[in-house]
Amino acid sequence: MSQFIDDVDQRTRMVGQNRMELLLFHLGGDQTFGINVFKVREVIARPKLQQLPGASAIVRGVATIRDRTVSIIDLAQAIGFIDRPVDDTDAKVIVTEFNRSVQGFWVSAVDRIVNVNWETVKPPPRGTEQESYLVAVTEVEGRLVQIIDVERVFAAINQLKEDVSETTLERAEHIDHHKSILVVDDSMVARKQIERAIGEIGFQVETRSDGRAALDFLEELAETGVVADTIEMVISDIEMPRMDGYTLTRKIRDNNKLKDLPVVLHSSLSGQFNADMVKRAGASDFLPKFDPDELAAIVMKYAGQSVGES
DSSP states (O other): OGGGSOOHHHHTTTTTTTEEEEEEEESSSSOEEEEEGGGEEEEEEOOOOBOOTTOOTTEEEEEEETTEEEEEEEHHHHHTOOOOOSOOTTOEEEEEEETTEEEEEEESEEEEEEEEEGGGOBOOOTTOTTGGGEEEEEEETTEEEEEEOHHHHHHHHSOOOOSOOHHHHHHHTTSOOOSEEEEEOSOHHHHHHHHHHHHHTTOEEEEESSHHHHHHHHHHHHHHTOHHHHEEEEEEESSOSSSOHHHHHHHHHHOTTTTTSOEEEEESOOSHHHHHHHHHHTOSEEEESOOHHHHHHHHHHHTTOOTTOO
């Protein structure tokens, strides 16, 4: 099934055009789910699993994939999806890489890859049974596709470091904290992680869940002429509904009242293609997420370089 995933270099041509590719899959039943292809390394047939004593209930076991031990997460169980198949003989594993980790997601079937515009990707409707594990929804050929917040699933079994170190806190005491930092991310888990770390070093935080909402907020501030006195910098995810981080950065750079605002793009998808695209988009820096000390360091690096300053 690895033919589902082409070379990443071929896909970078699409990045920056406010488009993405989704790998469609099923967990049982007719509901279609999706995951950003950039998070996917390959799709494989169900591997031989070994059980780990004391592992989370949502971990089916571990498998050796390309000489690497990988945890295999039962995605249906993780999100509470009840329409699960009894026979999993034809199950597949989507091997993913994000947040500096490789993990596999056990699914009942894999469909295909589709190309979608971020503008057609919307926040999940409230009141859905798996609402807390959805990052967005879109429509493909009349079918509703639910996009899973795999970072939230991953956080349920892997506790990330959340607190800024004492050494970093001491360095942050000498920084002017009177401005706010705008954090843009469609993942509630990621927003809270970033907000907590930035709050620990003394900054107030404004949050928005997608690039379109962030741009509207910044343009409104620009019209009132208070950006330089209000916002220190923007820290934005790359992959978001309605408007991605690359497009947000380009819109900021095209606005004379916003163009000097430091913009740091962050992503669970580390790699050279991200760093290269960050430069092409005009962002100030790139930060693979999530490490609180690295985040704090990059905030301190750009603090004091907001609009109208150099």
